[in-house]
Amino acid sequence: MSLNCDIVKDLVALYHDGLASEASETAVKAHLKECKSCRDYYKQYRLSAPSLEKLNFSSLGNYGELAKHMRVRRLWMLVAALSYVSASLCAFVMLLMRMRRK
Ligand SMILES: [Zn+2]
Structure with missing residues (x-):
């Protein structure tokens, strides 16, 4: 399943926090591999958003x-x-x- 960039950007937060379903995670991972724009977006997101682990919610x-x-x-x-x-x-x-x- 290939996703478009807007959908990937919506899913990045869930993916980052490990809350996305297995199918979404696989699809996002595959998309990030081939799409530079989304990879950059994810990099930026990782820098700006603290992960759940860092917030110690988990x-x-x-x-x-x-x-x-x-x-x-x-x-x-x-x-x-x-x-x-x-x-x-x-x-x-x-x-x-x-x-x-x-
Ligand atoms: Zn993309």
């Missing part, structure tokens, strides 16, 4: 790492939310002060 043993990552992200979301609220509060207080002056 093994439950590294769940702690993921949990820590999520905690840090949650903390940053909290910081962002707090700064938004305090900025809004400042704007509100300034508005009140301006209204009192009149």
Whole structure:
């Protein structure tokens, strides 16, 4: 089965993470061998996208790492939310002060 380049580009992410079906994997591999444009695309994709293994999603043993990552992200979301609220509060207080002056 030969695939066209657009289909290969759609499948590259699944192929890269080892989630593609065996048939898709074989077809993508064969296409990458003969198509330079898709090979370059895949090279670029590999550089830009972290693999599942690097993110440690694949093994439950590294769940702690993921949990820590999520905690840090949650903390940053909290910081962002707090700064938004305090900025809004400042704007509100300034508005009140301006209204009192009149
Ligand atoms: Zn191609």
